Structures are given as C-alpha cells and as structure tokens.
Amino acid sequence: MRRQRITGMISGLALAAGTLFSAVPAAAADAPASVTPPAEFGSDWHDPVTAAPPVEKPDSRSCTITLAQAQFRDFTPYKGSYAPPEDCGTRWNKVVLRLEGSVKGRQFDRLGYLTVGGVEILRTSTPQPSPDGIAWSAEKDVTRYRDTLARPQPVEMLIGNVVNETYTGIFDVKVTLTFYAAQGNVRPAATPDKVLPLENARLTTPRNTERILAEVYATGSGGGCEEYWYLTAPAAAPYSCQADDGPYREVRIAVDGRLAGIAAPFPTVWTGGWSNPFLWYVTPGPRAFDIQPVVYDLTPFAALLNDGLEHRVEVSVAGVPAGQTGWSTPTNLLLWQDEGSTVVTGGLDRHEESAPSNSSVYTPGSEHRLDTDGGHRLTVAGHLNTSHGRVATTVSRSVANTSAHRWTDGESRDALTASWTDDESVTVGRTTTRTHRTYTMDGETTLGADARLRTVLALGDRADTTVVRGGQRLSWQRVDDRYQGDATYTTGVPRDQRHAVGTTAERYRVQGTAGCYDRSLKTAQGTLTEDLRRC
Numbered sequence: 001m002r003r004q005r006i007t008g009m010i011s012g013l014a015l016a017a018g019t020l021f022s023a024v025p026a027a028a029a030d031a032p033a034s035v036t037p038p039a040e041f042g043s044d045w046h047d048p049v050t051a052a053p054p055v056e057k058p059d060s061r062s063c064t065i066t067l068a069q070a071q072f073r074d075f076t077p078y079k080g081s082y083a084p085p086e087d088c089g090t091r092w093n094k095v096v097l098r099l100e101g102s103v104k105g106r107q108f109d110r111l112g113y114l115t116v117g118g119v120e121i122l123r124t125s126t127p128q129p130s131p132d133g134i135a136w137s138a139e140k141d142v143t144r145y146r147d148t149l150a151r152p153q154p155v156e157m158l159i160g161n162v163v164n165e166t167y168t169g170i171f172d173v174k175v176t177l178t179f180y181a182a183q184g185n186v187r188p189a190a191t192p193d194k195v196l197p198l199e200n201a202r203l204t205t206p207r208n209t210e211r212i213l214a215e216v217y218a219t220g221s222g223g224g225c226e227e228y229w230y231l232t233a234p235a236a237a238p239y240s241c242q243a244d245d246g247p248y249r250e251v252r253i254a255v256d257g258r259l260a261g262i263a264a265p266f267p268t269v270w271t272g273g274w275s276n277p278f279l280w281y282v283t284p285g286p287r288a289f290d291i292q293p294v295v296y297d298l299t300p301f302a303a304l305l306n307d308g309l310e311h312r313v314e315v316s317v318a319g320v321p322a323g324q325t326g327w328s329t330p331t332n333l334l335l336w337q338d339e340g341s342t343v344v345t346g347g348l349d350r351h352e353e354s355a356p357s358n359s360s361v362y363t364p365g366s367e368h369r370l371d372t373d374g375g376h377r378l379t380v381a382g383h384l385n386t387s388h389g390r391v392a393t394t395v396s397r398s399v400a401n402t403s404a405h406r407w408t409d410g411e412s413r414d415a416l417t418a419s420w421t422d423d424e425s426v427t428v429g430r431t432t433t434r435t436h437r438t439y440t441m442d443g444e445t446t447l448g449a450d451a452r453l454r455t456v457l458a459l460g461d462r463a464d465t466t467v468v469r470g471g472q473r474l475s476w477q478r479v480d481d482r483y484q485g486d487a488t489y490t491t492g493v494p495r496d497q498r499h500a501v502g503t504t505a506e507r508y509r510v511q512g513t514a515g516c517y518d519r520s521l522k523t524a525q526g527t528l529t530e531d532l533r534r535c
Contacts, residue, residue: 037524041489041500044132045526046282050289051508051519052481055096055139057178060186063088064178067097068114068157072171077158082116082149088179090150091188096178097122097140104133106495107169109271109280109288110159111221113330114175117153118197120330121145122175123217123291125270126159127284128277129169130526131495138289142177144334146191149177198331203313205305207343210386211336212302215293216315218251218265218329226326229319230267230418230441231405233370237362240411243321246360247418248374248401250318251329253296255304256311259353261296262378264399264422265317267441269459275445276455276502278487282523283504286461286481293332297426299393300382303346318356340387350381350394368407372418375400394427415444431469438462447491454488465512477512501525 063085070078084090097114099122107129114122121142127134142149159171182188194206198214205212220226225241232243253261268287271280280288298305305311315329338344358374381394403418422437443457461481467474487502503524510517515535522530 035527035529037527037529039501039525041278041281041498041502041526043496044130045134046523046528047134048127048136048282048284048289049521049528050284051506051521052290053508053510053517053519055094055141057096058093058180058186060093060183061088061181062178063181064176066174067116067177068155068173068175070157070173072110072112072159072161072173073163075158075160077156080155081152082155083152084150085179088181090146091182092143092146092179093182093186093189094141094180095143095146095149096180097142098137098176098178099124099139099173100135100137100175101126101171101173102133102135103127103129103169103171105129105131105168105170107161107163107167107171110161110171111219111328112157112159112173113217114155114157115197116145116155117148118199119145119148119195119332120197120217121148123219123293123330125221125268125288125291126171127271127289128281130281136289143189144191145195146189147193147195192334193337194333194335196333196335198313198315198333201312201314202310203305203333204308204310205302205333205335206337207306207308208338208341209302209306209335210299210338210341210344210384210391212298212305213334214253214261214296214298214313214331215334216251216253216263216296216329216331217291217293218263218315218317218327219268219291220249220265220317220327221268221270224324224326226320226324227270228273229265229326230403231414231416233405234360234362237368237370238409239368239370239405239407243319243324245319245321245358246370246372247403247405248319248358248360248372250356250374250376250399251294252316252318253298253331254312254314254316255298255301257314258351259378260298260301260313260380261395262376262397262399263294263296264401264420264437264439265294266292266461267418267420267439269441269457274443274455274457275453276487276489278489278500278502279455279457279485279504282526282528283483283485283506283521285459285483297393297395299384299428300348300350300380300395302344302384303382304348306344306346319358338386338388344384344386346382346384348380348382349392350379352379353377366408367413368409370403370405372401372403372405391429392427394425396425398423412447413444414446417442431467431474434466434468436464451491451493452488453491454486456486457484459483475513477510477514480507480509482507
C-alpha cells in the first residue's frame, strides 16, 4: 500500500438532536506534493481516506485499552471481555473508539458490528482491498455509552467474511478505547444514566425516567436487493430488483403497537456500490465507514413506560416486501433519570399522524421510467411531573422521498435521481431544536458494446440544526458532505486487464456557532491529488 496514509472516518451522533461527532485522519493530512497519477489503476492505490473532521480530544490524562483484536475470515464472531481502565476512573470527559484494519488480495465489502454488554457501540463496513494490500483506521466518539463502559462487560465483534481461492482477503482488525479523564477544567461529559440494548422488542424502564432516546443502526445490506433498496421497482416494471410498493422506505419505531417515531433511512452506498468499486477504493461514499444510527426522542411516552411493567418497543422498515431479508435494526435505549423522584408520572397528551403516502408510477418505453413520491408526518406530545416541575415535550417529524429511475432493456443504462428529506422539531419547555436533513443521489451506469462499464455519481448528506429559546436563536450548525465520482473499467476480464480509470472528489463542510471546518479531497486512478483545507 502507499504509505501516504490517512484514516477513514466514523461519526457518532450527539445526544442533542442533529449534533454530530466525527472522526478523522490520524496520519498524514497535509496537502500532497504535486503528483502525476498513473494512466490507469494498478495493483496498488492510496489507503482509504475521507474528508470528515476529527474527534476533538481534551488535554487531560488518558488511558488506552484494547477492546477487540481478531482476523475475520468467516462468520465466527470474536468474543472477549472488557473492564474499564483503573487509572482513569469512571468520570470521563470523552471516550474515543479507534479501529485499525488491514486487508490484501481480493474481497467484497463487508458489514461489521461491535457490542459491549449487548449494546452496539459500532457499526461499520469495510473497504475493498488492492492486490498489494491496504490499511485503514477509523475513530468514533462513544462517550454516550459511559453507563455501559463503567463496569466489566462481555465483548462481541464480527465482520462476516468469506475466504476461498477467489476471495482471499482476510480482515485483520484491532479496536481500542481511549478514556480521557475529567480533571481540573476538563469536566465530566453529560451522558445518559442508563443505556439498554433492546432485546426481543421488550423494554422495562426505571420508574423515574425523564428522558428517553432510541438509536437504531438501520442498514439495508447483505448482498440482496435491499442493499440497493432505492433502485427497486414494482412487479409491473421489468427491472431486476423488485418490491411490490417500489423504493420508498421508512424506519419506524412503535411503543405497545402505537407509532412513536418515523425516519428516512440514509441511502448508504457501500464500497462495491453501483457496480463499480473503482469509485470507492480511495474515497468511500458518505457514511460508508460511518453508519450513524437513526435517533428518536421517545420522551413523550416516558410516563406510559414508567409503570414498572414490560413494554413492547418494535422497529420496522416500511416498504420492504413481505418475507424479504436484508435489513438490520439493532437498537439501544438511552435513559436519563430524575434523581429527585422515585416515580415520574405524566401522560401522553397528543398523537397526530398523517396517512402515509407512497406512489410509484411506471411508464414503459424504450427508456423505462419509475417516478416515486412518498412521505409521512407524525407529532407526539407528552408531559412529565418531575422533581423540578412539569416538563412538556413535543416531537414533530416529517419525511419525504422523490425519485426518478430510468433504465433501458437489459439495464445497460441505469440511472437514478433521488432526494430524501427528514425534518424534525423537538420542543422541551421553551427550547426548540429543529433539524432539517437532506440526502441526495444522482447517478448513471452504462455498459457499452465494448464491455466498458462507466458510472458517474454524485451523493449528498446535509443537516441544518438550529436551537431556539423564546424566539431567540441560541446556536446553529450546518453539516454538508458531498461526493462526486466518475469511473470506467472493462467487465468480464481478469482484474489486471480491466484498464480502469476513475476520479473522485469529496468536500466536507461544517459551519455554525462553534466555528468552521472545510476540507476537500480529490483522487485520480487511486492517487490522492488534492487535500485542501479552507478553515
């Protein structure tokens, strides 16, 4: 591998809606010297790199432990044990997970997870290797799991893999945790009092719970059509991946059978996506190494859940054909407790839901076309009688998806233009947090008579968050990650005869009250040609 090495990213989300933690390159990050890329891809290329910002770390005493270390060659999970480090206590300002991996040869992209005490703290996917081998690393802020990490726990990790004469790549992975102690002016982080994995769709909360978030690591993957759910079409349309209701998907959570939250799934493109791995060898698409959970504020349901009984909390993905596999939805519950109360009472005061809409219209012709338009709205409100007064919470969310899918017979041309929006408003007392999320995808794959396959693709991941109290803006943040790629190779021939060429560009920008971050990367034929910072 080329030793101009920069890490991949994994982001986590803050406990406040719409705030993003992220991870960054830990090795060389300066703009590369002037380089001339090769005429085509060879047997080696730059290690994977993304433009996302680093996890900020305090200047305090730190302790590092190894959480997991394994070689993944099949579907046997690593199992081990964890204990918190003795020298850093359990009052931490930050806890940072770091994954370091290497792989060489030939291998598909694979999905991985890591649990501690049954709580999923990491979900990731892997890059595809070069024949000579690559190394990558990723970081994630896992401070919010302090309750889980404060005591000894079992550990389980898996990157499911298949190794044989053709697919030779073995994933060699090490995961560490670094704990930054709270000392002096470095204060302990505000974290949930309890973190519970959702097991068998059953939940019993402490009776003095005053805030509840659910985080769902929802991924459509596994090699089937749900890996490309945004391209599926109804049976009336002659397309290879079919779904009765078309490509509209929605991740839902229900409490005792009543809808409690809705969200638009992020349209992740994995590192073999759109039939063209040359797009992703160096620059993965947004979130490919950074599988962020969908977060729901379930606080309006807290009074109902605080009765000391077991309740059903169920996650589903609307739009998936009956019996179709391919979605994974591991879920954690993050709970805050009222120290001044033994039992927190209250009620669910409002529950308003629009009728879900989903229209997929197929138009036949020399170019087949499927136009999809779907959406849904939900508002829930409740109150709690806490030791510090009556607290009302209102959560409103609306999701929408529009897309135009166009293809020719035999799918030698296959194109999609799509956008998803996920708007959320959470009001607690006089403070409102509004988040507007937009995901975009605009791409086309063509296969010519000369067996040359070309993919041109643009992806966008944007979130705008504003916090307002009494009509006055307290803070704001805009996160904007954009990717563009154009790659071509010859299909149906050995790897060394593909004559592949490709360029990629990523720009990741963060603006807001807390400051500015702006980094751009460009590559050509596996060579990093630009690494530019503007803030």
